[in-house]
Amino acid sequence: MRWAVLLAGGSGTRFWPLSTPENPKQLLPLAGNGSTAEEAVERLTGLIPRERVLVVTGLALADRMRDRLKLPAANILVEPRAASTGPALIWATAEVAARDPDAEVLSLHADWAVGDATAFRRTAETALETARRFDRLVTVGVVPSRPETGYGYIVPGAALDAVSRTVARFSEKPDAATALDLMAAGALWNSGLFAWTAARLLAETKIHTPEVAPHLARLVEHDVAGFFAAVTPVSIDVGLLERSGAVAVVPGAFAWDDIGTWQALSRVRPKDPFGNVIVGSAVLHESQDCVVWADRDTVVLSGVEDLVVVQANGRILVMPTERASAMKTLLDALPPAVREVHG
Amino acid sequence: MRWAVLLAGGSGTRFWPLSTPENPKQLLPLAGNGSTAEEAVERLTGLIPRERVLVVTGLALADRMRDRLKLPAANILVEPRAASTGPALIWATAEVAARDPDAEVLSLHADWAVGDATAFRRTAETALETARRFDRLVTVGVVPSRPETGYGYIVPGAALDAVSRTVARFSEKPDAATALDLMAAGALWNSGLFAWTAARLLAETKIHTPEVAPHLARLVEHDVAGFFAAVTPVSIDVGLLERSGAVAVVPGAFAWDDIGTWQALSRVRPKDPFGNVIVGSAVLHESQDCVVWADRDTVVLSGVEDLVVVQANGRILVMPTERASAMKTLLDALPPAVREVHG
Numbered sequence: 001m002r003w004a005v006l007l008a009g010g011s012g013t014r015f016w017p018l019s020t021p022e023n024p025k026q027l028l029p030l031a032g033n034g035s036t037a038e039e040a041v042e043r044l045t046g047l048i049p050r051e052r053v054l055v056v057t058g059l060a061l062a063d064r065m066r067d068r069l070k071l072p073a074a075n076i077l078v079e080p081r082a083a084s085t086g087p088a089l090i091w092a093t094a095e096v097a098a099r100d101p102d103a104e105v106l107s108l109h110a111d112w113a114v115g116d117a118t119a120f121r122r123t124a125e126t127a128l129e130t131a132r133r134f135d136r137l138v139t140v141g142v143v144p145s146r147p148e149t150g151y152g153y154i155v156p157g158a159a160l161d162a163v164s165r166t167v168a169r170f171s172e173k174p175d176a177a178t179a180l181d182l183m184a185a186g187a188l189w190n191s192g193l194f195a196w197t198a199a200r201l202l203a204e205t206k207i208h209t210p211e212v213a214p215h216l217a218r219l220v221e222h223d224v225a226g227f228f229a230a231v232t233p234v235s236i237d238v239g240l241l242e243r244s245g246a247v248a249v250v251p252g253a254f255a256w257d258d259i260g261t262w263q264a265l266s267r268v269r270p271k272d273p274f275g276n277v278i279v280g281s282a283v284l285h286e287s288q289d290c291v292v293w294a295d296r297d298t299v300v301l302s303g304v305e306d307l308v309v310v311q312a313n314g315r316i317l318v319m320p321t322e323r324a325s326a327m328k329t330l331l332d333a334l335p336p337a338v339r340e341v342h343g
Numbered sequence: 344m345r346w347a348v349l350l351a352g353g354s355g356t357r358f359w360p361l362s363t364p365e366n367p368k369q370l371l372p373l374a375g376n377g378s379t380a381e382e383a384v385e386r387l388t389g390l391i392p393r394e395r396v397l398v399v400t401g402l403a404l405a406d407r408m409r410d411r412l413k414l415p416a417a418n419i420l421v422e423p424r425a426a427s428t429g430p431a432l433i434w435a436t437a438e439v440a441a442r443d444p445d446a447e448v449l450s451l452h453a454d455w456a457v458g459d460a461t462a463f464r465r466t467a468e469t470a471l472e473t474a475r476r477f478d479r480l481v482t483v484g485v486v487p488s489r490p491e492t493g494y495g496y497i498v499p500g501a502a503l504d505a506v507s508r509t510v511a512r513f514s515e516k517p518d519a520a521t522a523l524d525l526m527a528a529g530a531l532w533n534s535g536l537f538a539w540t541a542a543r544l545l546a547e548t549k550i551h552t553p554e555v556a557p558h559l560a561r562l563v564e565h566d567v568a569g570f571f572a573a574v575t576p577v578s579i580d581v582g583l584l585e586r587s588g589a590v591a592v593v594p595g596a597f598a599w600d601d602i603g604t605w606q607a608l609s610r611v612r613p614k615d616p617f618g619n620v621i622v623g624s625a626v627l628h629e630s631q632d633c634v635v636w637a638d639r640d641t642v643v644l645s646g647v648e649d650l651v652v653v654q655a656n657g658r659i660l661v662m663p664t665e666r667a668s669a670m671k672t673l674l675d676a677l678p679p680a681v682r683e684v685h686g
Contacts, residue, residue, distance in 0.1 A: 319645040
């Protein structure tokens with residue numbers, strides 16, 4: 001049967017002051033009316049039922065995830081510690097295998113905006129079929145819409161069938177010139193949407209991932225804490241996909257965004273005729289290309305451009321959109337009492 | 344005896360969204376910890392006692408003015424309608440004359456920031472003495488600190504004594520080049536700080552101010568409503584001072600500002616080393632020459648300059664400081680439900 005593993009850990013700071021430890025990015029309605037995590041589960045409707053959706057998250061968010069995503073308690077996998085995507089996905093896949101040894105697994109993240117859910121499902125289905133037919137670890141490569149330097153790229157290799165290709169190589173976060181070259185050469189964004197059979201994933205792990213493989217026995221003994229204490233954190237890309245020869249790529253032609261910064265809202269939300277994105281109550285007068293999020297007051301902008309203006313959780317943030325990607329620098333400069341937000 | 348008349352009517356919009364019909368500019372702590380109206384009365388300490396300070400204001404503000412300024416109820420003069428400064432000051436002076444026929448009157452506004460209260464009092468005293476000695480209507484001319492185009496200028500004429508001069512002419516709101524010329528020629532700002540004897544003011548009115556003079560009899564009959572219904576609105580400058588020959592100017596060498604816009608706060612309040620003025624809770628990171636007023640949340644600015652950021656009464660305003668003088672244009676563009684604030 002088909003299962004999904006939704007990675008929903010972490011509590012990033014890129015959406016400060018809206019995101020908080022209690023309501024991190026994946027629980028915020030960044031792209032639409034529901035949170036990105038809720039939308040991620042909804043998006044699987046017709047492909048994978050809720051009872052076969054597992055969520056990997058942290059202890060602080062476990063109850064909230066279960067409630068918000070309307071999932072069985074047994075489907076919430078609580079990571080004892082954050083150890084990157086490798087251990088999380090290998091553990092979740094082992095968990096699926098324990099319930100369903102012949103399972104196919106679709107792996108995705110809880111913080112994406114996807115423009116076309118139908119195309120997404122069709123691509124995910126193709127990825128699952130490819131994973132089964134060719135017994136490979138499949139990564140979905142999203143057709144790039146811009147030479148983004150913040151993403152990883154996949155350079156496809158030989159054709160496996162009409163849509164699937166082997167992977168020639170991965171290129172992580174290229175510089176701007178390289179990103180343009182990659183895009184021109186038909187490289188695809190490494191979205192983090194993966195498909196594999198549980199059996200193949202675990203077999204490949206044993207061959208290629210010494211950071212994790214020696215500790216798999218702990219999972220058989222239901223010693224999740226011991227497993228996480230023993231593994232070396234490593235991403236699934238670096239720890240497995242880039243090492244394994246049994247990899248394939250399926251192209252995905254849907255709008256996809258990991259909503260990495262406040263500025264990303266201007267890609268994933270409708271804009272007014274002047275390029276402004278407004279969430280909450282706001283009037284923009286002779287202003288353009290701004291991102292406004294107001295959780296309480298009415299924001300009035302006049303004569304400004306390229307600004308992010310956010311009111312959330314007792315803070316009001318105003319900065320040029322170009323600074324949205326340097327949020328950590330700003331937060332490091334703030335007094336703790338100002339930086340720490342809850343809500 | 345010396346009396347003061349404080350003009351404290353009006354509910355301007357230049358400090359939107361902080362100023363409201365209930366709390367207009369003169370009741371806001373724009374320049375310091377107290378409201379400008381409270382500071383105006385405090386500033387007279389030692390020169391004119393509270394029991395001889397009259398306040399001209401509107402019905403909506405009368406109770407609040409009395410409470411905030413700690414004045415006897417009889418000292419609050421409620422204008423039946425706003426009719427500019429001419430009728431207001433002539434009425435208030437007539438009211439003073441009824442209580443004290445030989446009175447000297449100092450006339451001032453409730454929305455000023457004054458940098459040096461001692462110099463202010465000394466100049467006011469000189470103005471009152473000049474008004475008595477030369478039996479003239481005296482206007483205090485503030486020594487300009489910049490070629491401001493928003494103020495009126497006074498060109499002094501012949502010397503009356505060591506400090507007092509006649510007035511050669513008035514120049515209202517000159518263009519930038521003319522303002523520079525005026526400043527270079529020793530012209531002074533027409534501050535609105537006036538001194539006269541009640542008798543001379545009323546005598547000059549009868550000669551020069553047909554908009555008001557025919558209706559003075561109404562005041563003798565205590566028919567203030569009839570007086571205001573009958574007069575033609577006119578400023579004291581246009582309606583009397585610019586017409587009368589019995590005028591003098593006394594220079595005032597103190598920092599004076601009528602706090603006309605949000606931008607003015609950067610002149611009347613202390614700035615941080617980067618030229619920012621902050622009222623309320625705010626952290627400014629790599630930002631300069633901004634004016635921040637926060638009534639509830641903590642404002643965080645990063646990488647911006649020359650911005651006004653105001654949170655007040657359920658609104659958050661963000662605009663370049665240069666737009667602060669065009670507030671009316673902005674407010675006209677706002678939906679009434681957004682424009683109307685109370686607090």
